[in-house]
Amino acid sequence: MNVIQQAFQVPFSFNIIFTQNLFSSENKAFINFLTNFGEPGFQKKILFLIDAGVAEKHQYLPESIKQYFQGQTQIDLADEILVLPGGELVKNDSQYLDKVLLAINQYGIDRHSFVAAIGGGAFLDMVGYASCIAHRGVKHIRIPTTVLSQNDSGVGVKNGVNFLGKKNFLGTFAPPVAVFNDSNFLTSLSDRDWRSGISEAVKVALIKDLPFFEWLETHAQAMANREMNVMNEQIFRSAALHTNHISSGDPFEMGSARPLDFGHWAAHKLEYLSNFEIRHGEAVAIGIALDSVYSELSGLISNEDSNRIIRLLKTLGFTLYHDSLAANDKLNLWEGLNEFREHLGGRLTITILEKLGKGKEIHEVDFDLVKLAVDRLKLTLD
Template sequence: MTDTSNFRHIDVALGERSYPVWIGQGLLDDHARWRSALRGKHVLVISNTTVAPLYLDRVAKGLDGLRWSSFLLDDGEAHKTFANVGLALDALALLGATRDACVIALGGGVVGDLAGFSAACWMRGIDFIQMPTTLLAMVDSSVGGKTGVNLPAGKNLVGAFHQPRAVVADIDTLASLPDREYRAGLAEVVKGAAIGDLPFFEWLEQNAEALAAREKAPLIEAIARKVRYKAGVVARDETEQGERALLNLGHTFGHALETAGKYTTLLHGEGVAVGMVLAAQLSERLGMSQAADTTRLHRLLTTLGLPTAIPPGMDPEQLLALMRLDKKNTAGTLRLILWQGIGKAEIIGGVSDEAVLATIKDALTT
């Protein structure tokens, strides 16, 4: 059962649609806790072929007495597609899922995004529960209700805001996470601090080696602090009309890098890490920030084992074209999340193509 010594409970405050985020150990086996979020008799567990063999049986034990089935994706960002949403909806139909049914997302960000979008589509919206099994999903994508799928033209261009009923972040699942994926999740932790929490950034600098070594106490603290920060932003700006856009620091660059690499060159967190460095360098170029801030960010990401350079061979013009498809842009002009230094991110509109291209080209030659 749940280890209460490091257990954290954080609420995402959205009135009648508020929900808990539970962080700790043994939570997948704490059936009484998460089953309380189920309202009907039908459950579809969406997972993937890597995660399901490890954890599906543990979740299934908590579904005793319900009518449930599972739908498994192949592993990887390339499978977050409309075709797989269609198959998930077919699975709900075969289950006979009614409007009080629930989808459980057991996996990382790809599973969570596709499961949440499928739940948003079925009968115009049914419940879903996030059970993230990657660090990146625990600290970012499982919280806040963003769901969606990719198109060949770009990442997450189709989606919906659909909040979960609960988030069950069992850190025991991170034991099976490869080092590269674990480090990718740390990029999203750094992002939260870089946006608006200088004391948290300083804490990360002091605890970087312990986090890289997966020490549990600092890991739970880092997850909780990042989730608490994001929960506050989501409560104030659920559908990204203003402040919530700040959570995309590094993402416009990062999504372009992921898409250019056909989702095989960089993991999402790796793209965010490189994207944050590029955003910091662009901020310098525009006279908004100092080189010392970029250096601190670069040093922290490097200590955590994350990439900070654009993969070789990428075309600056292609990256700029992909950045133009970003959802934050307005009226054909680039709208980026930049900063005035650590903890001081802001939304900047009308950024020139020339400044972005120069930043990308400089990064490719250094």
């Protein structure tokens, strides 16, 4: 038997730039990045896609982008700026993936060129996936416009679409070449979308950083009151924790552990059961509360600790119970647990709390305790 063993490493590096009014003529951060990126001498092109919800609230945006690129000789802006739906619809309906791929082809976006997506997490997921499968990978830039995408999903390395009724069944691990977090987009968010993304900060604080959790407790009411300086600090600290975990651990999830999905096994199922009427961040808040109470019932954290978590989430404005949790004698949740097991390659690994600020991986779940935790969450409605 003859064997050729091959091994190589490919370094990945990208910056997350925090800014304001990204396409103002005075703000050179974006154009400087494009000009200086990659090998000199290549004529670069860029195709923009905008989440329809963002385009509606920021109607100046397409024209601002066109004016921003006027007079640029090294960067060709595609003639069309595509506006497509956001939210889970754009990940559920393959026509939108096809439209991005057709535009990449039509405007000659090659592997020296860029696809820039402006929108929420689901929109960035879909456009990123299209970029990764076109030409085996064209460069994509993320411009997140929600709290959740600026502090978590938009600064990571995952891209994907939903298929066969399963969330992110099709997807890739492929980092963007840059992320631009423009705080100006946050000003137009609804209260639900403003609040929704904070759940991911609570998640990462609970499993990794007790001082950050305590900071969230102290500033919860300020964030609920939409104080921008506090929200910006939360986003920066949350993004740093998420990216530090990715770079120091298992960025492409070769193993079975997914600690950053604390609270997510139930959340993913809840999104589907509610036909995505529940926002992802809202479902994550419920999932965090469920797994926190489960941690208490398992004897790992105290009742006082689980009450602190529930109090924080309620101060932020989250509702922590939905009828879908108890439907079908709670067997829908059991199905969600098995789907999560399948997503991880057959071995269940979920994160619960060993204490505030420290997660603990488990491979078996006592579903009777899960049912009791659901019953406890229903009491939070009182």
